[in-house]
Amino acid sequence: LKEENASLRSKINKLQIFSETQADKMRKLEKKLEENKLKEEKEAQDLEAMVQHVEQNLQLMTKRAVKAENSAAKLKQENALLQVQLKNYKTENEALRQGQSASLAAVKHNADVALQNLHTVITNSRSSIKQLVSGAESLQLVADLLKSIDRISEASEDGQ
DSSP: OHHHHHHHHHHHHHHHHHHHHHHHHHHHHHHHHHHHHHHHHHHHHHHHHHHHHHHHHHHHHHHHHHHHHHHHHHHHHHHHHHHHHHHHHHHHHHHHHHHOGGGHHHHHHHHHHHHHHHHHHHHHHHHHHHHHHHHHHHHHHHHHHHHHHHHHHHHHHHHO
16 A cells, blocks of 8 residues: 555656646746737737838829829920910911011021920920829839738738
């Protein structure tokens, strides 16, 4: 009976040691789980902040693109008006050449001013169109970035 009692006590001691070991492992795993939760929360917050930043940039670029489109439309209208003016000046210039050579210098000056204005408008139009294209490319890049972020978040959710 003493032998059996000693054997049982030995088993109880072994089981207590095993239980304590398991409890230590459990505490370590719980601590690691908590650390992982905190890390994931931080990553989620960082990702959310990045998404908000990208959305703000997208809104800003959209506003710039709209402004550039409006500017391009305005410059096209101005360009058309100046082309009509130029045509009128050329017609007037031709009429003056045929019979009114005294005012030829004034007409030529007007035509030169109109031509210079036309060139200025054309140059400005080209610049605005380039800005519009650049803005569209930037918007495409942001859209691609947002698609990538969605894929990353979907992959993270699938992995969990």
